[in-house]
Amino acid sequence: MQERLTQLSCDDFASKLAAKESVPGGGGAAALAGALGAALGSMVGNFTIGKKKYADVQDDIERMCASAEGIRIRLLDLVQKDAEAFEPLSRAYGIPKEDPMRAQVLEEATLAACQAPLEMMRAICEAIDLLEEMGRKGSRMLLSDVGCGAYLCAAALQAASLNIFVNTATLANRETAQRLDCEVDSMLASYVPLANDVAAQVEAAIRRD
Amino acid sequence: MQERLTQLSCDDFASKLAAKESVPGGGGAAALAGALGAALGSMVGNFTIGKKKYADVQDDIERMCASAEGIRIRLLDLVQKDAEAFEPLSRAYGIPKEDPMRAQVLEEATLAACQAPLEMMRAICEAIDLLEEMGRKGSRMLLSDVGCGAYLCAAALQAASLNIFVNTATLANRETAQRLDCEVDSMLASYVPLANDVAAQVEAAIRRD
Numbered sequence A, B: 001m002q003e004r005l006t007q008l009s010c011d012d013f014a015s016k017l018a019a020k021e022s023v024p025g026g027g028g029a030a031a032l033a034g035a036l037g038a039a040l041g042s043m044v045g046n047f048t049i050g051k052k053k054y055a056d057v058q059d060d061i062e063r064m065c066a067s068a069e070g071i072r073i074r075l076l077d078l079v080q081k082d083a084e085a086f087e088p089l090s091r092a093y094g095i096p097k098e099d100p101m102r103a104q105v106l107e108e109a110t111l112a113a114c115q116a117p118l119e120m121m122r123a124i125c126e127a128i129d130l131l132e133e134m135g136r137k138g139s140r141m142l143l144s145d146v147g148c149g150a151y152l153c154a155a156a157l158q159a160a161s162l163n164i165f166v167n168t169a170t171l172a173n174r175e176t177a178q179r180l181d182c183e184v185d186s187m188l189a190s191y192v193p194l195a196n197d198v199a200a201q202v203e204a205a206i207r208r209d
Helices: A010-018 A026-048 A052-093 A102-137 A140-168 A174-206 B010-018 B026-048 B052-093 B102-137 B140-168 B174-206
Strands: none
Touching (some): A010 A026, A010 B026, A026 A102, A026 B010, A052 B010, A102 A174, A140 A174, A140 B026, A140 B140, A140 B174, A174 B140, B102 B174, B140 B174
């Protein structure tokens, strides 16, 4: 895997996602959607910086912008990391069933394939916290973008979780599987409602009857 | 607006989304996320075609693949269309308040800016219908990708809706505004729960306790 997938154009990435190729797949799409959500948080911050009306939250906004940029870059890197975990897993599934090493190699590759989506989820939770704060402190002119970012991050978090569940289901070590599922469930339980609340508050604020 | 935004690399698109530039914004991010969701539907179909086990649904899968490809391309085109509606709107806001033509120009530009997100929503609803059918008929090996696609489409639909609400709120013609909001609410009410049901069924099917 030499080519960095996120260096593909959006058109080509979407086309490669649609093709009969295993990567990019749902995990890469989740990471990219999360990166878009984090980017929207940055945009709101970047339009807020320097505005007199928001002078008293300037330091907070600058901190959030720096943080959102880091999250965006981590998520774009995770598109690649997720893809790179697929090849060893695919190779492990290809080991003949009678090979005594198959189970162990498959177990290790499956566990390794959980890492990128797990890191995505942690980064997306940080992005959701940022969007929540940006919704309170950022420019009201860009409130709809905060809501869009929150919706995209909620979906990215849920999509990443499926990429963990599908792998933990096949782990022989059930203790490890349950520990992973538990962390995933905990992030979903806290952050999907938070992201949806942020977006619902945006909708209520921008709508007119 | 010469450059096609989706010809930017994913890295650059995300970077431009984060920047202090009005386009791409939440609408463009919504369309791209919807395109990723539709692409995942295609991927599942493309891996299902030609498999003996799914021979009896081959025709349905082929129809769905063709349809999903059309939806993906429409959504990628809408990233651009959404961006192109912004400039006239921004120019209209710049017209001096005392100019007697300001209200009419602004009203028309605002209404025009609703069109791309409305077309996105219609395309994303079609994508969700497809993902629902793909979840029933497509290869079980790629079920998690159906779920990822459904989550991304639900978020894209909701994000696109905010880009309509933020514009209909400022329309002077309240009858038109309410007609648009009504169509948006109707799509949200039918398709967000459908997409979430598809994803929840995927999660239930792939998880192991």
